Amino acid sequence: xxxxxxxxxxxKKYGDVEALxxxxxxxxxxxxxxxxxxxxxxxxTSISLLLGLRKPTSGKALLFGxxxxxxxxxxxxxxxxxxxxxxAMLKVREIVDLFRSxxxxxxxxxxxxxxxxxxxxxxxxxxxxxxxQRQRLYFALAVCGDPEVxxxxxxxxxxxxxxxRSFIERIAEFANMGRTVVLTTHYLEEADQLAKRVIxxxxxxxxxxxxxxxxxxxxxxxxxxxxxxxLTEKDLDGxxxxxxxxxxxxxxxLTNQPEAVLRELFGRRIEISELExxxxxxxxxxxxxxxxxxxx
Amino acid sequence: MAAVTAGRAPVGPMLARQTWAEFLKLWRVPAFxxxxxxxxxxxxxxxxxxxxxxxxxxxxxxxxxxxxxxAVYSVANVMIFSFGISVATERxxxxxxxxxATPMPPWVYLLSKCITAVVxxxxxxxxxxxxxxxxxGVRLDADVWVTLAYRVLLGSIxxxxxxxxxxxxxGPNSAVAVINLIxxxxxxxxxxxxxxxxxxxxxxxxxxxxxxxxxGQLGWDAIGAPTDESVTTDWLYxxxxxxxxxxxxxWAYRREESRKFS
Numbered sequence: 001x002x003x004x005x006x007x008x009x010x011x012k013k014y015g016d017v018e019a020l021x022x023x024x025x026x027x028x029x030x031x032x033x034x035x036x037x038x039x040x041x042x043x044x045t046s047i048s049l050l051l052g053l054r055k056p057t058s059g060k061a062l063l064f065g066x067x068x069x070x071x072x073x074x075x076x077x078x079x080x081x082x083x084x085x086x087x088a089m090l091k092v093r094e095i096v097d098l099f100r101s102x103x104x105x106x107x108x109x110x111x112x113x114x115x116x117x118x119x120x121x122x123x124x125x126x127x128x129x130x131x132x133q134r135q136r137l138y139f140a141l142a143v144c145g146d147p148e149v150x151x152x153x154x155x156x157x158x159x160x161x162x163x164x165r166s167f168i169e170r171i172a173e174f175a176n177m178g179r180t181v182v183l184t185t186h187y188l189e190e191a192d193q194l195a196k197r198v199i200x201x202x203x204x205x206x207x208x209x210x211x212x213x214x215x216x217x218x219x220x221x222x223x224x225x226x227x228x229x230x231l232t233e234k235d236l237d238g239x240x241x242x243x244x245x246x247x248x249x250x251x252x253x254l255t256n257q258p259e260a261v262l263r264e265l266f267g268r269r270i271e272i273s274e275l276e277x278x279x280x281x282x283x284x285x286x287x288x289x290x291x292x293x294x295x296x
Numbered sequence: 297m298a299a300v301t302a303g304r305a306p307v308g309p310m311l312a313r314q315t316w317a318e319f320l321k322l323w324r325v326p327a328f329x330x331x332x333x334x335x336x337x338x339x340x341x342x343x344x345x346x347x348x349x350x351x352x353x354x355x356x357x358x359x360x361x362x363x364x365x366x367a368v369y370s371v372a373n374v375m376i377f378s379f380g381i382s383v384a385t386e387r388x389x390x391x392x393x394x395x396x397a398t399p400m401p402p403w404v405y406l407l408s409k410c411i412t413a414v415v416x417x418x419x420x421x422x423x424x425x426x427x428x429x430x431x432x433g434v435r436l437d438a439d440v441w442v443t444l445a446y447r448v449l450l451g452s453i454x455x456x457x458x459x460x461x462x463x464x465x466x467g468p469n470s471a472v473a474v475i476n477l478i479x480x481x482x483x484x485x486x487x488x489x490x491x492x493x494x495x496x497x498x499x500x501x502x503x504x505x506x507x508x509x510x511x512g513q514l515g516w517d518a519i520g521a522p523t524d525e526s527v528t529t530d531w532l533y534x535x536x537x538x539x540x541x542x543x544x545x546x547w548a549y550r551r552e553e554s555r556k557f558s
Contacts, residue, residue: 051397052397053393053396053397053557054557054558055557055558071304071399071401072303072304074397074398074399075303075304075305075399076303077397077399079394079397079398081393081394081397083390084389084390084391084393084394085386085388085389085390085391085394086389086391086394087317087321087386087391089320089321089324089325090317090320090321094316094317094320095317097313098313098314098317099398101305101309101310101312101313101314102305102310102398102399102400103305103399104303104304104305106305125324141394145399
């Protein structure tokens with residue numbers, strides 16, 4: 001069986017700008033994959049190629065082994081895009097029913113609306129929805145066809161922390177039905193919470209493709225946090241750290257040798273408080289990956 | 297209609313849903329639905345009723361003549377506006393991008409808009425005809441009412457293509473202005489509001505080549521008024537304009553495709 005989604009040495013140029021510089025990846029059915037990278041890294045371009053919204057300049061994009069514009073392929077895919085509009089004068093249930101009619105085996109409209117948490121707004125016009133509710137409606141439209149693969153391009157952009165948390169739970173609920181989910185994000189904790197595989201894209205290239213755990217282990221493994229009065233960058237010279245951040249009196253260090261770092265700090269007689277040593281999360285890993293691109 | 301390809305949604309129900317959605321989108325915008333349905337009636341009330349019984353040519357009263365004018369005006373108006381503005385607006389909102397990513401074939405989208413436009417056009421006639429009968433005292437044979445209705449509905453097809461072309465060539469904010477700038481002057485120049493003889497001579501010289509001129513003649517001929525050209529000539533010109541507008545629309549559509557989706 002062909003992979004659910006596939007890029008084969010795909011490049012994409014917009015005029016003189018090379019958005020993708022040769023990306024190959026296979027996404028198998030049942031995988032939950034996060035594409036991670038800063039703005040302009042090529043995440044949205046990758047998704048656009050996989051959905052047939054853009055054609056690769058060279059190389060190939062395939063959905064279920066077919067051209068992504070093939071309706072047989074599209075019938076198995078649900079999509080949530082950035083910055084796409086929907087008619088303001090339709091009611092939530094009307095537009096969900098409309099999108100359900102595009103798919104061969106849609107889920108019930110009540111279920112799709114409930115998965116997006118829009119039960120109370122089912123009979124509201126789209127123009128009456130708040131930004132967050134509209135974002136959830138896009139989610140309902142993406143899942144209402146009961147697709148095998150769900151593509152989500154920056155699904156939580158512009159949401160507050162609480163909105164983002166509950167939205168992640170909704171995506172996880174769908175993924176737990178055994179479905180394939182491909183999402184792009186630059187919120188790194190989202191990738192860590194949802195995905196079993198993280199593809200890091202930077203400047204049009206895949207720079208890492210592994211589980212969140214592997215990515216974390218590949219770079220600075222521990223995070224050392226503490227508070228210290230009147231500490232400057234100079235006090236940290238020569239410590240075995242991969243990065244350091246000082247904000248007011250809080251210090252954060254990323255390192256693979258936390259013991260050596262602490263020994264050295266105490267040796268320099270620096271007064272510290274609220275010491276905390278923990279495993280680095282994906283965000284820390286990401287900073288290291290993109291700033292040491294050559295070695296990653 | 298029940299042609300089901302394995303793994304795809306049946307097209308019949310999809311087209312029905314899409315058409316219903318297109319209808320609701322327009323119906324719920326009073327700026328479109330009210331003006332397109334009641335503006336022709338209002339024009340008829342202001343211009344047509346007062347001189348309804350005046351004889352404009354042997355056996356033809358102004359009430360019937362102006363009814364044909366307004367039928368042509370309102371149907372062409374619906375075709376250009378419903379298509380032009382909805383296409384331009386939806387492009388502006390990037391709705392076309394999301395639709396593009398769904399398994400809905402683009403022709404379903406276009407056909408649903410055509411059906412909606414025809415339904416709206418028929419609705420304007422359903423309001424205009426009884427109004428002319430009751431308020432304007434227009435009495436026509438049954439077959440004349442029918443001929444007028446089918447001619448204005450069939451003859452309006454080139455204007456669907458024109459609206460489609462404008463929708464793809466103008467922006468969401470400029471579409472209304474572009475349409476008004478094209479449609480209103482040509483409606484006047486084609487004699488839909490007052491006789492061409494009252495127009496400046498340079499307009500009179502281009503008027504006989506305008507698509508609305510031929511469309512208008514189809515309507516006037518239906519109620520028995522004399523026209524410059526034969527009905528066959530009118531149809532031939534409208535077919536020609538139809539092909540031209542469809543070609544422009546297709547070119548504009550392709551241009552958009554290659555910009556946005558390549």
